Amino acid sequence: MNFFHWIHKSGRVSRLWSGMADVHTHLLPGVDDGFPTAEASLEALRRLAAMGVSSVCLTPHVMAERPENTAEHLRAAFEAFRPHAEETGIHLRLGAEYMLDEAFHTHRHDAGGLLVLGGRHLLIETSPLAPAEGLRETTYELMLDGYRPILAHPERYAWLDLSGCQRIKAHGCQLQLNLFSLAGAYGQQAARMATLYLKEGLYDFTGSDIHELSAYERSLTHLAPSAAQTHELTRLIANNHTLLG
Numbered sequence: 001m002n003f004f005h006w007i008h009k010s011g012r013v014s015r016l017w018s019g020m021a022d023v024h025t026h027l028l029p030g031v032d033d034g035f036p037t038a039e040a041s042l043e044a045l046r047r048l049a050a051m052g053v054s055s056v057c058l059t060p061h062v063m064a065e066r067p068e069n070t071a072e073h074l075r076a077a078f079e080a081f082r083p084h085a086e087e088t089g090i091h092l093r094l095g096a097e098y099m100l101d102e103a104f105h106t107h108r109h110d111a112g113g114l115l116v117l118g119g120r121h122l123l124i125e126t127s128p129l130a131p132a133e134g135l136r137e138t139t140y141e142l143m144l145d146g147y148r149p150i151l152a153h154p155e156r157y158a159w160l161d162l163s164g165c166q167r168i169k170a171h172g173c174q175l176q177l178n179l180f181s182l183a184g185a186y187g188q189q190a191a192r193m194a195t196l197y198l199k200e201g202l203y204d205f206t207g208s209d210i211h212e213l214s215a216y217e218r219s220l221t222h223l224a225p226s227a228a229q230t231h232e233l234t235r236l237i238a239n240n241h242t243l244l245g
């Protein structure tokens with residue numbers, strides 16, 4: 001089934017996309033491993049708009065390997081890109097995806113501040129392979145500073161299981177599902193964990209984590225949520241709008 005067939009045939013999924021705010025994307029061009037040029041990014045935004053997406057949070061990687069991605073640099077890139085994206089009709093908001101590595105503590109105390117989403121929500125990630133050293137302490141300190149941490153794609157962390165995920169949530173960290181984890185985009189283990197965490201009601205938000213348009217469209221054709229999953233995804237997508245303010 002190609003993408004345009006999907007648009008017409010997959011009613012349950014396409015309804016989810018209507019009015020969606022995608023809260024995790026790498027669509028800010030030229031700043032990370034996502035979209036390399038403004039043209040590629042605009043093409044993707046047009047396609048997302050055609051599918052019903054109404055808002056997009058741009059959440060570029062901020063990590064030790066990308067020292068140039070200070071808040072100031074990313075704000076400038078955002079302001080340069082935003083006028084070009086107006087024609088797509090998609091509302092854009094700048095955030096970031098902060099890797100909890102040695103550079104994070106520098107960013108925390110940077111004069112430019114941290115790039116938060118609405119309600120002082122802060123999207124964070126850890127290494128997919130290694131246990132998240134200091135995750136509990138860091139999220140606790142962030143909350144004391146008035147931030148509301150959201151851990152991106154917990155289903156992708158090989159070091160995490162259901163009880164660990166429940167503990168993170170109990171400590172006050174919210175959780176964001178990568179939609180295409182359910183479609184197997186990150187392998188069978190991530191798909192199993194996403195299914196389990198979704199069933200357990202652990203997620204608060206959902207986003208695509210789009211890095212590239214063709215992979216996004218391919219994953220979309222494989223996404224086939226059950227009625228119960230669609231119900232839960234609808235709740236998460238409604239909640240996504242709280243991150244736009």
Ligand SMILES: [Fe+2]
Pocket residue numbers: 024025026097152209
């Ligand atoms: Fe991401």
